[in-house]
Each structure stands twice: as C-alpha cells, then as structure tokens.
Amino acid sequence: WLFIRGFQADQTGMFLDGLSLYQFGFGTFLIDPFFLERIEVIKGPSSALYGGANPGGFVNYVSKRPTGGRIRYVETGINNFLNGYLGFDLGDAINEDGSFSYRLTGKISGGGWQTDKARDFRGTIAPSFTWSPDAATSFTLLGSYQRIDLRHTSTGFLPYQGTVVRAPGFGRIPRDLFYGEPKYDDYDRHQAMLGYEFSHSFANDWTVRQNLRYARVSLKEDALYGAGIDFADPTKLARYRFAHDTDVGVFTVDNQLEGAFDTGALNHRLLLGLDYRHYSIDHVQGSAFPAASLEPHDPVYGIVPPPVATYLDQDLKRHQLGLYVQDQIRFGGGFIATLNGRYDFVSTDINDRFTPAASAKSDEGVFTWRAGLGYEFANGLTPYASYSTSFNPTTATDVNGDLLPSETGRQWEVGVKYTPDFIDALFTAAYFDITRQNVVGLDTDFTPPRPAAIGEVRARGVELSAQANVTAGLKVIGALTYLDMEVTRATGGAFDTAPVGTTPIQVPDLTASLWADYTIQSGALEGLSLGAGVRHVGKSWADRANTLRVPSATLVDAAIRYKRDNWAVALNVSNLFDKRYVASCQEVSACGYGAGRTITLKASTTW
Numbered sequence: 142w143l144f145i146r147g148f149q150a151d152q153t154g155m156f157l158d159g160l161s162l163y164q165f166g167f168g169t170f171l172i173d174p175f176f177l178e179r180i181e182v183i184k185g186p187s188s189a190l191y192g193g194a195n196p197g198g199f200v201n202y203v204s205k206r207p208t209g210g211r212i213r214y215v216e217t218g219i220n221n222f223l224n225g226y227l228g229f230d231l232g233d234a235i236n237e238d239g240s241f242s243y244r245l246t247g248k249i250s251g252g253g254w255q256t257d258k259a260r261d262f263r264g265t266i267a268p269s270f271t272w273s274p275d276a277a278t279s280f281t282l283l284g285s286y287q288r289i290d291l292r293h294t295s296t297g298f299l300p301y302q303g304t305v306v307r308a309p310g311f312g313r314i315p316r317d318l319f320y321g322e323p324k325y326d327d328y329d330r331h332q333a334m335l336g337y338e339f340s341h342s343f344a345n346d347w348t349v350r351q352n353l354r355y356a357r358v359s360l361k362e363d364a365l366y367g368a369g370i371d372f373a374d375p376t377k378l379a380r381y382r383f384a385h386d387t388d389v390g391v392f393t394v395d396n397q398l399e400g401a402f403d404t405g406a407l408n409h410r411l412l413l414g415l416d417y418r419h420y421s422i423d424h425v426q427g428s429a430f431p432a433a434s435l436e437p438h439d440p441v442y443g444i445v446p447p448p449v450a451t452y453l454d455q456d457l458k459r460h461q462l463g464l465y466v467q468d469q470i471r472f473g474g475g476f477i478a479t480l481n482g483r484y485d486f487v488s489t490d491i492n493d494r495f496t497p498a499a500s501a502k503s504d505e506g507v508f509t510w511r512a513g514l515g516y517e518f519a520n521g522l523t524p525y526a527s528y529s530t531s532f533n534p535t536t537a538t539d540v541n542g543d544l545l546p547s548e549t550g551r552q553w554e555v556g557v558k559y560t561p562d563f564i565d566a567l568f569t570a571a572y573f574d575i576t577r578q579n580v581v582g583l584d585t586d587f588t589p590p591r592p593a594a595i596g597e598v599r600a601r602g603v604e605l606s607a608q609a610n611v612t613a614g615l616k617v618i619g620a621l622t623y624l625d626m627e628v629t630r631a632t633g634g635a636f637d638t639a640p641v642g643t644t645p646i647q648v649p650d651l652t653a654s655l656w657a658d659y660t661i662q663s664g665a666l667e668g669l670s671l672g673a674g675v676r677h678v679g680k681s682w683a684d685r686a687n688t689l690r691v692p693s694a695t696l697v698d699a700a701i702r703y704k705r706d707n708w709a710v711a712l713n714v715s716n717l718f719d720k721r722y723v724a725s726c727q728e729v730s731a732c733g734y735g736a737g738r739t740i741t742l743k744a745s746t747t748w
Contacts, residue, residue, distance in 0.1 A: 162391065286333045
C-alpha cells in the first residue's frame, strides 16, 4: 500500500510516463523499479492537471527509454531467502546519424521469500525505439510484457492478537508462517503495455505533444487466507478461501500544446490539453468459509478447501474526457503565479451479472482548479502558497442503485524551498491542510446498511526534507512528516465504526528517515562506498473505532558497495537488526508483519 499525505494512493494515484494507471479491485499493474529511470511523487490534489485521482497526491513512474547513446549493462543478485535475479539493459543507435535508436531491458527472477513455502517466478521484457529525424521532433515507442507465477507470501491477514500483542491461546505467530495450502495456492499474472510519446517543437517556441498507451492485465488468484482467531479453538487460526478472475484494459491518450508569450510585463508559459481515458474491468470473485483452521506453531497442511461460492460477477466501464489549461506567469522580478483549470466529463457503466438490480449508470461533469503564488529570492529561497481541488469518481451505489457522487478534495498549502549557493543542496518545508469529502460510508438508517457519500476526513501535516552533497563523496538525505488526521463527518448511527473525531486506520502519525552515504575518492580504497540509515514509522490505529494501537518501529539499513572501472558489487541490508514489527492493520483480523532482515548481494558490469 502507498499512502501520500495520509490518503491511500495505490489504486487512484498511480501514473506511468504521465498517463494514468487507474486500478480497481484486484486489477492492479505491477512496475519493477529496474525498468524505471526515476520515480516522481506529486503531493497534494492534482486533478486540475491530471483528472480524477487521490487527494493526497500521486506517484508517476518514468520508464527507461532510448538515449541515443550506447548502453551495455548486466546485473545479477541474490538475497538471503535464495531469491535470485538477472537483469540486462541494452541500447544503441541503429543508423549512422543516430536518428533511430533502441533500448531493450529485461529481468528474470525467482526463488523464496520470508514466508515459509512462498515461491515466485517473474519475467519482464521492455523494448523501446526512438525516431528523431531532427532536433525538433521525437517519436518514442514503448512496450512491455510481464508474466508472474507465484505461491503467496502470508503477511497481510493475521490477527491483532498474535502479532501486535500475544494471543492467549498461542502467543505470537511466527513471522514466516505460511497460512495457506501449498497445493491450493495459485497466482497467474499476464501484463502487457504498448504506447508512444510524440513531440514536435515549432520555431516560434510552441510545442505539440501526444502521449498514448494501452495497458492490459489478466490476473487469476486462488488461495487460503487468515480470518482471525478460531472462536471454536482459540489455539488456532481460522482460514477462508478466496479466488478471483480479473481482466483489465486501460486506454489513455493525452494531447498538449505548450508555448511562451508575453503580455506587457507578464511572461506566460501556457499549457493547453485534452486527454481521454477508457477503463474496463471484468471480474469475478468468490469465497468459501470456513476452511480448516491452522495451529500457527505446528502447522499441518494437506486439507482440501471447500468449493468457492461466487459473490461478485461484474463488468465495469468508465470513460473520462478532460479539458485543461495551465498558465505559469512570471512578473515583478521574482514572482511566479500558477493558475490551473480543468473540466472532466465522466461516464460510468456497471453491469452486475450476479445482482442485476445493482447495475448502474451515471454521467457527471466536474470542474477542478488550482492557484499558487511563489517568489524566487536571489539567495535561492522560494516561499510559496497554493490552493487546489480534486475529485475521484466512485463505483459505489446508494440504496436506490444509483452511483454515488464523486469524492472531492481541497487543500491549502504553504511552504518554502531553499537551494543555497554555498552547498549543493535542496531543503524544503511545507504545511498542508487537506479535506476529503463525499467519502463513502454505510448509512445505518437502512437495513442492511447501504453505502452513502456521507463522510469527511481532514488531514493536516508538516513535511520537512533535505538532500545535500556535503563534501566530495558524502551525500545526506533526510525527511520527516508529522500527520494529524481526523474523521470530521460520519453517519453518527449506532453502528458507526468510524465516528467523528477518530483517526483513519493504517496512517502513522510520524514518519522520518535519514540516510548518509560516503564514497572514498582516492587511494587504495577508491570506489568503496559505505552507507547507513534509519527509518521510523510512527504508531497507527488498527480499528476504525480507535481502540487498538499498532506501535511505532525504528529500523536501520546499511550498504557496502565497491566500483572499479566497469565492474561493481554491492551488499545491501534492510532492517539490519531484524526487528520484528507489525507494519499496519487494516482491521483486527488483517495485520501484516513488516519485512525482516533482507540481505541482497548483487554484481553488475558495463561495456
């Protein structure tokens, strides 16, 4: 799970190369960092440019693509769970003038993981080609295919009693417990993407761009999961069987026109855009409860789980067309004003084959906007203030079977960025106040309770960060976030599980990290790097009523690397002291251990 400023972003806040990778249910897209140039995190509501998304912000993955130069890189490694991999990254110009170039990146991996009996086998290939007939024009074709076959790791569905605190019947559950059934555990993923990026700059300093991609994933899972402590026998874990068959297709295209012009003393950088998304998911889900319980300290496998009973069979389609404009205006020597406006047309069609009465259609239009003002001082100091709004379409229906209105968000933010001239560094500080409205909750005036857009959550926080190349070879990176989240509107009924004044689950109140890395610059040990860091994850709540706490945890990481000529080796250790901790709980019967000590040895070469 990814949370940005307290709000979950791993479904509605994922982008690849600036195009949305919207995810719903189990129709997720997995991106291996080996195939990325960088990862960008955009904080705060950003719908004014990017349409429907998470109010806390989003993550944008940037793919590797041809550089026009020669690339020859191979990397291999293995960790302490005997999970090994081999990756390669190759590229070059195809013709003499360099107008055609290619890049081919691939990786294969497999082996064990922290959980006993867990296994995986993964393979991904990503070819790309660039055609640049002149300095003003570029066309890049990007593709990828991924296949994953695995037996699940068991980390996210353990009871609060037995992980955070001792259970009276069996104490604490071993961190490597496999709570599934080895012979009844399937995971089969096929994921493919194909798209392009086109840009052309005119002589008058205007540029047109079109980015397009179609992404598809087919995922089938069938496994046993933990269901809390067995009430009939408190010395065992209850289990249930869950299975799904999910097929997703996402088509996205973004058209842009960008240019610069002046109006008197105002220098404008104008961006006009039109984008379109089509999302479809066809998924079937089923479960069976109970399956045979398991003794966590002496598990016995070999049962035949009960047959799966379907409870969801749905085909969902969504069309979203957005028109947007941004004007960045410089004036007065150092002022920067940024103005954004966007209007989205959203159409959603849910065909419920299991419960036809739950089928629904909706059409809505949503306007979002943003305004920001900053001032760049000559000494590198830039204070700023901004206000922004967002929306996020929903898939829940009310008591009448109508789709609920989109969630909305708004944020105030003030901060400062500082790039001093006496050191190669960047320091930032920000205060933000986000309100998320139309949050879906259960209206308990109905029996059974039905979804309704009746909730509101407020998140206020402070973010500090620093990145500095202190001296030759010494790099320091640090960050701290303090977060105060509160449910400010709820049902207020007798069965309200998240009343006003409570804090949403899984959200730590404090996160902090500090990393230092030093590379020896000369002498016999030139090329040797030593790194060490500390991460802190604050306490969070395990239940919506805020009666059960997940304690904070502080972890230490370390690295040793050596590079000589075109060869490099590295030993990376996360959670150096193998601290046992619970990362978070999404309810009292669904807590997950954080990863224990993971040691990875890798070697690489270029030529």
